[in-house]
Amino acid sequence: MEGLDTLTRSLAQRTPEELAALLSRHAEALSRRPAPTRLRELAGALWSYETLHHTVLHLDHPRLHLLAATARISQELARGAAPVPAAPTAGAGYQSLMAHRLSFPDLATEPVPADDAFRALGAAAPGPARDAVTAALERLYADGLAAPTEDGAIVVPPRTPQLLAAHDLGNFTPVAPHLPALTGTSAPGTGTSGATALRDESQAAASALAATLDRLLAALAVQPAALRKTGGLAVREIKRLAKAAGTTEARTRLLLDLVLAADLIALTRTPAGITAVPTGAYDAWLARMPGERLAPVLTAWTALWAIPTYSPFGETPTALVRGEDRHAPALRHALLKALAGTPAGAQPSRLAEGAALASLAPVPPLPSQSSGNPDHRPDLSALLEAAAWHRPLAVVGEPLAEDRAAHILDEAAFLGLIAHGALTPLGRALLAASPADPEVLGAALRELLPPPVEQAHFQADLTAVVPGPPSADLAGLLSSAAERESEGHAVTWRFTPASVRRALDSGHDAADLLAALAEVSATGPLPQPLTYLVQDAARAHGRMRVLPTACCIRSDDEALIRELAAHRALQGLALRAVAPTVLVSAQPPAATLEALRGAGYAPALESGTGTASVERRAGHRTSVTSSGPATTPLALARRLLSE
Numbered sequence: 001m002e003g004l005d006t007l008t009r010s011l012a013q014r015t016p017e018e019l020a021a022l023l024s025r026h027a028e029a030l031s032r033r034p035a036p037t038r039l040r041e042l043a044g045a046l047w048s049y050e051t052l053h054h055t056v057l058h059l060d061h062p063r064l065h066l067l068a069a070t071a072r073i074s075q076e077l078a079r080g081a082a083p084v085p086a087a088p089t090a091g092a093g094y095q096s097l098m099a100h101r102l103s104f105p106d107l108a109t110e111p112v113p114a115d116d117a118f119r120a121l122g123a124a125a126p127g128p129a130r131d132a133v134t135a136a137l138e139r140l141y142a143d144g145l146a147a148p149t150e151d152g153a154i155v156v157p158p159r160t161p162q163l164l165a166a167h168d169l170g171n172f173t174p175v176a177p178h179l180p181a182l183t184g185t186s187a188p189g190t191g192t193s194g195a196t197a198l199r200d201e202s203q204a205a206a207s208a209l210a211a212t213l214d215r216l217l218a219a220l221a222v223q224p225a226a227l228r229k230t231g232g233l234a235v236r237e238i239k240r241l242a243k244a245a246g247t248t249e250a251r252t253r254l255l256l257d258l259v260l261a262a263d264l265i266a267l268t269r270t271p272a273g274i275t276a277v278p279t280g281a282y283d284a285w286l287a288r289m290p291g292e293r294l295a296p297v298l299t300a301w302t303a304l305w306a307i308p309t310y311s312p313f314g315e316t317p318t319a320l321v322r323g324e325d326r327h328a329p330a331l332r333h334a335l336l337k338a339l340a341g342t343p344a345g346a347q348p349s350r351l352a353e354g355a356a357l358a359s360l361a362p363v364p365p366l367p368s369q370s371s372g373n374p375d376h377r378p379d380l381s382a383l384l385e386a387a388a389w390h391r392p393l394a395v396v397g398e399p400l401a402e403d404r405a406a407h408i409l410d411e412a413a414f415l416g417l418i419a420h421g422a423l424t425p426l427g428r429a430l431l432a433a434s435p436a437d438p439e440v441l442g443a444a445l446r447e448l449l450p451p452p453v454e455q456a457h458f459q460a461d462l463t464a465v466v467p468g469p470p471s472a473d474l475a476g477l478l479s480s481a482a483e484r485e486s487e488g489h490a491v492t493w494r495f496t497p498a499s500v501r502r503a504l505d506s507g508h509d510a511a512d513l514l515a516a517l518a519e520v521s522a523t524g525p526l527p528q529p530l531t532y533l534v535q536d537a538a539r540a541h542g543r544m545r546v547l548p549t550a551c552c553i554r555s556d557d558e559a560l561i562r563e564l565a566a567h568r569a570l571q572g573l574a575l576r577a578v579a580p581t582v583l584v585s586a587q588p589p590a591a592t593l594e595a596l597r598g599a600g601y602a603p604a605l606e607s608g609t610g611t612a613s614v615e616r617r618a619g620h621r622t623s624v625t626s627s628g629p630a631t632t633p634l635a636l637a638r639r640l641l642s643e
Helices: 002-012 016-025 039-046 049-058 061-081 094-101 114-120 128-142 160-164 194-222 235-245 249-261 280-286 290-303 328-340 353-357 380-390 401-414 425-432 439-448 472-481 497-505 510-519 528-540 558-566 568-573 589-598 633-642
Strands: 265-270 273-278 463-466 483-486 491-494 551-554 576-579 582-585
Touching (some): 049 160, 061 114, 061 160, 114 128, 194 235, 194 280, 194 290, 194 425, 235 249, 249 265, 249 401, 290 425, 290 439, 425 439, 472 491, 558 576
Antiparallel strands (some): 463 491, 483 491, 551 582
16 A cells, blocks of 8 residues: 555654654554564554554644544545445445445545645644644654655555544644643642642652552562452452551552562462562662662553552452553543643642542542632643643543542552642653653652662660661661561661571571671661670570471481492482481482482382382473563664664
8 A cells, every 4th residue: 555655665764763762652552463574564553453543542632633634634535536436235245335334435545735734723824733733743753653755745544534533523722721720839838839849749759659669579579469260369468468568458459560560570370370479670679779669660650551549330459450441541641741731830739639648449539638729729620621632532531531530640649740739840750751761760760769778777775777768788687687667767677586586597697697787787886785685596596406308218227328328429419317227318209219229229219108109200391481582672673674
């Protein structure tokens, strides 16, 4: 088709970085199709009905109107260029019906002069409308949703008319509407400026979020969560993890879905069922700075196909299930963009603050505030009206839009993206970030969250206080020998006889443990009560021993037992005599039998009742491992352009 040829030529003129940026923007839609091997295959994937059905949700008002107007003009030109097949008569066959239904003139197949498209939107003359349409056209070209011909005409996907036929797009509005802001410049009830208040609220929320994530993942590392046979976590597991994380069940569901999307946990099949377990990326995540830990989680929230805190129609809430709400990412973006229209220095009404502080119900009442002038407080309908300009198809006509928006605002406030009903600096950074430039978000997070604290204050009451977020190493050391008691701006651990015994059980000895604690002490020498506690626990530790063993070797011939214990070929079994006629082996029975027979002996296998057992060799098994890592967008772009 000529349209695909035009798009293919347009794609071929891009640099690898530009094509990689396009692939990243369409990653979600393209992931549902086989990876393209040629540029024409990529063009066909971009203009397929399934991909378009997904991507038009993320078009703002000017781009959607320009795409629809261009498609309509192209369709009219196509109808004039080719006669429409005669309507099928009564009793016509299936082929005739389909030929009429999918006839060529029903598609947008003709290039459209740019001036005609501009004129259809009232943007022929210079002004705001023309500027908006010009910018929209450039973005459609950049996203591969339109392509320019050699003479400057516009080519759009052929199926666009059918895709947008059911939507009433209304009149063209070139400029986004703004939410009204309060005239005051300070936060309600304080003397703090609006910008400072937003930053402080965002910093507090981000700090709390980092600590909550740390506790949640640590709880999963200690005891993986089991999923139900029907899918999703059981309510008792969500309650357990919510208690461990120190947050509500609704927010625990949100965080579980986010860490799964961020690849910090994975669903693993075991003989007992499917469990959620931290991945190897979790260890790398622990080594990061506090701000850097939040970046993958916040990025995952923008693309999540679900609103985890929202359970409509009395559904039982759960977590770690496949999301099916493809409108959710676009609705999130629309709400954040609408809030971003409020000047950062002015104090807007506290639209979402009440919702953020309240517990999350399945269908909550509209968020409200306890102070401030209600006449200056926009409601959710006003916010959605402003949001509809940014993502029309994800907002206009969607059922339960206000309820879903209320929960999205709750989540955004919990994540530190909005406060007092306005977008925080962190929220603005998340909006500005992109797969091609993630550093915008990283810089904002590093500014909000200070470096972790490397030292603790040890006190005579057997507590250790860390005045700030502890580093991973410091938290690991203190948690290995003390009980974590409190959270907040300062974290407290308490040493007890049981906690010190736990450290000794894990391999520490008294001298090493005291030296490690002294090294991280910000107050000089350790308090005497703590030193005495560790030494007393060490004196009582190990008075009885439990010997690990995989199997025993028994023989009435004591000389043979001594011979086996000294045999150099059997050193891999780590044989150890526990009685004149008994050796213990560190290897299981099968490996021990094989080693003994390999050394020239003729052992027999004995059952637990003392009778001889018949050995049966297990059948061979093979496991299929996954291939290497997925191709990066830049690598795929280079390969496509080199074809």
